[in-house]
Amino acid sequence: MNRLSNGILDFANMAVCSGLLVSTYDAIPEVKNETQNVCSVTCKDSGGDSGSGPRTIAFVCCDGGGDSNTNDDISLVDSGYASFPMFVFLKTEVNRSVSIRKAAIELFASIFDQLSVLKDQIDINRPLIVTGRSLGGSVASLFTLWLLDTIYLKTSKTPLCLTFGSPLLGDNALQRAISERPTWISCFLHVISNQDQVPRFLARGHMPFGATLFISESGCACFEDPQSILELIEATSLAKLEGSQFIDYGSMLKRLKYKAIRQGKIEEADACDISDPVKCGITLQLLAIEAIKPENIDTSPLILSIRRNIERFRKGKKNNSDQTKKLNEVKVYMACMGWYKKQSKNQGGYYDCYKTAESKSKDQGQTKEDLVIYQKKLNKYWEKTVKDVDRMPKREGATSIRPRVLYAGTNYRRMVEPLDIAVYYREGNTDYINKGRSQHYKLLEEWEKSSSKPAERHKVSSTTEDSCFWAHVEEALIACRNLTEENDTSTEDKESWNKSLFRFEAYVMSLIRMHTLSPETFQEGSSFMKWWEKYKTLRGISYKSDLTGFMNNKKVQNDLLVLDEYKILS
Template identity: 45%
Template sequence: MSKTQLYSSGLELANFVVTHDILHDAWTAIWSLYSEISQNEGPSSFVRFKVYELPNYTIIAFFTWPSSSKDSVQGGGGGNLVSSSTFKGSFPFFDFLCPKTKDPSFSINEPAFQLFKSIFGVLPKFEIDNSKPLIITGNSLGGSVATLFTLSLLEKFNFSKTKGPLCITFGSPLIGDENLQEAISKYAAWNSCFLHVVSDQDLVPRVLINGYQPFGTFLFCSKLGCSCFEDHHTILELLTTTNLGTLENQDPNKVFESYGTFVKDLNHKVICKDTTDDESLIDWTTTPLRAGIITQLVTIGLVQSQQQQNVDINIIITKTEKQAKMMAISNQHAFDPTRGLNDIKVHMVYLEQYKKLSKEYKDGYYDRYKNGVDRSDIDLVKHKKFLTCYWEEMVDQAEKRPQTVGASLRTRSLFGGTNYRRMIEPLDIADYYKAGKQDYINQGRSKHYIILEQLLKETEKPSSGPNELKKQNVASSLTEDSCFWAHVEEARISCKLLSSRESNDREKETNKLIEFEKYVYGLMKNYAVSSEIFLPESSFMTWWREYREIKGTFYRSHLTGLMNNEENYDKYAKGRLVIP
């Protein structure tokens, strides 16, 4: 079998971003805001923003004066980092970014954070479900504010249904530490929301290096053209290597204006054209990956200036090539909803066996676990924990990946996720009510269960009623509504309130029980509830006895008509009960 050929995708990405009007429109918005401010206010250290409504998308632009941004970044304290743990209580809008590690905090550049915080209260509230895309852009420290604003929005986007925001910065310094980079880069959809344009003449993006890590895609520009890089190690290496001493003397206003020239000229150039004929760098034996990297470095002017910098370009090429190979391998092992499904079958088999044996206890799967009468429950908890961790991670990953890469779970995974939800969620419900809590569905239900249920509803065809196969298998099937036992527990609470006369609103509790009746009857009619609910000591049968005592022997309803005849329990379990 031939070895997989590696190549660099930065060239294609560079061509894509510059041949669309988005980059041009983003810069035009910044320039328009700059022109408006320069006429009315003049230089200041504040950040200004404005919303521009275009036919195809909405742009919000952030602007800071180039000279002020440069002084702030270079000055004392300009590189200070502030930990997310220090503003968690007072400014919790980034809490969702915290990586799930022993150290769940990350750090952000303090000057940028203070600028963002100063205007956060007056920033517009965008309708996340709007089909019109949102472009967020900014220059220098204004770009840092744009980045933070984009980060604050990420949690609200369901990337499987809604177009995420695109943040484009021009000459922005790095914004955070390694923990922040890991939190963003963990999700492809989040990382792809950021495009950072960096001029070879701009010092500001290159100042904050120590303790900082880049994320997103970086578009390096020079008079020769531009090229994109995604690997954060490579980006940091290029920012460090291209930090020429002569950049110290650059006029920040001239550098700011140069971005407009880059944006204008890019559409008129062949991006990343191979302009080098240096045989020491490229010859017929050079691999496609290495040749592509050399072409990219030539395009951003690094090879041309290597003599001036006293830098061994071959070392940089080799480092970049190594990181590109590692990234390619990482992409090959990227999130796959079907990976691991065979492994978790072992854990599901244990639970299925536990459920089967539970019938011997006359209370069933749910109540056996809730009552904790067997030592095997200890092993059950281990299997339950493994399965929950697996599916929480799978749903978390699937929800945040781009739709084209697999934002919704595939058919096989969705089938496994549905079985998991119907098998495990009743156990979580048992733990919840055993702890004396109430209202599981609204107060205690995990987000990943909700998402798995929504995905099933989106793909499931409407049912016209139970078929014969469904009736025959009802004794071994799982209850379709994984929240069934939560409804049972709430019904028992209502019975207790009515019996003890503790309720201040007896009519409300009575209506709840009537609705619960209709709910159970509907499940039975569709053979959508497991027959184990009729086991003598189950919580459902306990509710039934409590309810019958409250309502009396003369009360009649669709459900009581079925429940009053115990022969119907066996008929239902065999799929022979005719329910009108």
């Protein structure tokens, strides 16, 4: 809880004292064109001739000084705005309507050709800062979102968007759309002076996103909870000044930079109740940005409101953690299942041991009951992870899942789905692929196939790459059983079963040639070998095929499997 009170205050002081905000603001050119609603973009490179320093892209807009508050200034339009549907990608299956400030979209559209050329020149391996003041900050935010959805879609490196005195950009749905992407929300820092009127031109339904750094002549404070930011934007508003008022953020930040780093004035700190560090930390921040006065510390309702907002926000953030946060814990369960697989190697194989074997004693290692627990935990984690990823917008040839997560998900699918198949057929069911397969397995397989770098077989698990292999084996066993049993089976059914067995033969040979079958497939007593014995009897000794040639040539079979084992373990 103490981190709740101190973490964002420490960040505020660090951001102000680092000099980054001052240098970024200095990169924004002065407004020279007095025509309202005109936007331009400039670039500034740091690092001298080497070009190794950050590149700053700055937006400057003339918006009439920000002293008007007409319906045109604050109106919202759908992100799929008919005249310029560039930001429709922000919508998801659970977030179907996203609204953005109309003025910002129209300004972005007015320089879109220039931005397209600029985007093609961006080097993703070089630090990038996108910035803008007032309405230019809103255009900077839109440009950053566009970059995140295009050139930064498949990389962990992201641009940093710093805005100064920018009005709120969109509604609650926009805030949710950005917050659902942990790497996106961390890209935005909005700086607001308590003397700036522009951010306070709000319409009902506007909501901030990212972190907001509030500054005043006496201090600074940083918040990331949208509701608290909204309340503080109103609370820190001074009496409306006559006419337009230009706020020199550069001078304010320089003065704050050279002040001693401290958590409020000494007399203010003494007035706080240090027995409640959360309340004390929030109080110091509100005093620093002049949202409350020292004499109102004990009576201000804003302190309690901000505390409730932050705690609610942190709780929600914890519940909606990043998809990789629990990956290390999940890997422990995978390791335990890998150990069980190793134990079962000489007991009919991983699949059949799970399907038929009795539980082992504890001194023999992982028991079947242990495996069931791990299986449930893994399924629960991956079902949620896949669902969260699938909610994200989809673009052709790409998903929102990170390569590291996809790799882990592929190994999970190859390790755990065979166990689900075992349970399915043990209970007497048929046609797993069409009737029993979970959607999250289908999506993981689909994403792995569309990946530019498909996952290789895990060295420890040495699993068959097709996680549905054992379902095909079970169906082949059912077909053999149906053909050998004496019953009133129609000629059409027999023909269908025979065709399915020929297809299965071709399928198995394709896996053998690609070295994607686990060696345990050919262990004595495995379901596959049981099928093979039935199939040989069914076809007769005169039947010849590629598979029969492979299965009858023990030397070729052993050489291939030894090579396969070597590839897995090397």
